[in-house]
Amino acid sequence: MSVATTSDDRLDGSYSAVKGWSAVAAVTLGIFALMTSELLPVGLLTPVASALHVSEGVAGLMVTVPGLVAAVSAPLITLATGRVDRRIVLAVLVGLVGLANLASAFATDFTLILVARFLIGVAVGGFWSIAGGIALRLVPPHQVPRATAVIFGGVETASVLGVPTGTFLGDLSGWRSAFGAVGVLGLFALLALVVLLPSIPARKTLEFADLPRVFTGNAGVRAGLALTFLIITGHFLAYTFVRPILHDDGIDHRMTGVLLLVFGVAGICGNFLAGALVAQHLRRTVVGIALLLATAMIVLALADHTVYTAAAALVVWGLGYGAVPVTLQSWMLDAAGDDTEAGSSLFVSAFNLSIALGALVGGVAVNGLGTIGVLWLGAVLALLTLGVVGRR
Secondary structure (H helix, E strand, O other): OOOOOOOOOOOOOOHOOOOOHHHHHHHHHHHHHHHHHHHHHHHHHHHHHHHOOOOHHHHHHHHHHHHHHHHHHHHHHHHHOOOOOHHHHHOOOOHHHHHHHHHHOOOHHHHHHHHHHHHHHHHHHHHHHOOOHHHOOOOHHHHHHHHHHHHHHHHHHHHHHHHHHHHHHHHHHOOHHHHHHHHHHHHHHHHHOOOOOOOOOOOOOOOOHHHHHHHHHHHHHHHHHHHHHHHHHHHHHHHHHHHHHHEEEEEEEEHHHHHHHHHHHHHHHHHHHHHHHHHHEEEEEEEEHHHHHHHHHHHHHHOOOOHHHHHHHHHHHHHHHHHHHHHHHHHHHHHHHOOOHHHHHHHHHHHHHHHHHHHHHHHHHHHHHHHHHHHHHHHHHHHHHHHHHHHO
């Protein structure tokens, strides 16, 4: 991937490579904090639902609400803050996430948690859209692709490691401590951004008209969005309810955090494997992801599990999902060509909308069909991606 820069893109020459990479690290920490915040309830649905006297299906709104809001806020905040220093925007958004998580930690009513989740959605959508293109203003041109990969690595690491770690902490000391810890992480990320990120004057490069133009005029972008919708919706339709799924199989609740950590380690391996494959085998990597996700869900649906067999299924699932962000990101960047900002904004919206839709449909399915139903629905959506790849 090549990235062209202009004199308007770059900060002044006195900004050293060390400072540039320190700023990249701060932005990555911010993305990690935000995405961990968005997905944390996946591992905490059962204890939160029990403590606040709602069903697990209703508790799934903790994932649906921020995902839906992030899908809308991604392009809106990028446009609305077009003249504001990017350092200020990113700092405000990550600080908002820190405070919202601390509010959740002390909430005594589920409505208050949903308000906090709404604010997290606003922050996630805006931060991710702006941070996705900020690397070219922090490091030398030849380092931009690597810096961009590092920043988006915060999304992947949150998905495959942040959530399992939060779940493990929640199992050890209660769900409120998990929200509190992520709140503190958000405030620490705020401090890192304030200290390490330079002033970055705004450049208004994206117009509303760019979004429908790229969508309607680029078949590759449309295919990438379809893949994002099917894979992410199918994954979160089932993964949002992985805790009750495991409990229904007789897995002790104290082992849930450990099993999700196993999922996370497998996901990191999947991320590295995909990173090595996508440049030359992008379509085959998408096919492999679909087959891994579908296989894991079907195995969990069909078999009665011990801790060890459940761990094996989650390893397969983790390998597949860990490869998703870098693979879909690569597909969209390859398809968008020169329209990278518009393509990135559409991808962020589709990714988060699919998280919300998956959690919402999963909540309805759990209440109506039980936990096995969401596994079958998720597997079907994963397999439908094979048709999209075949037509590309």
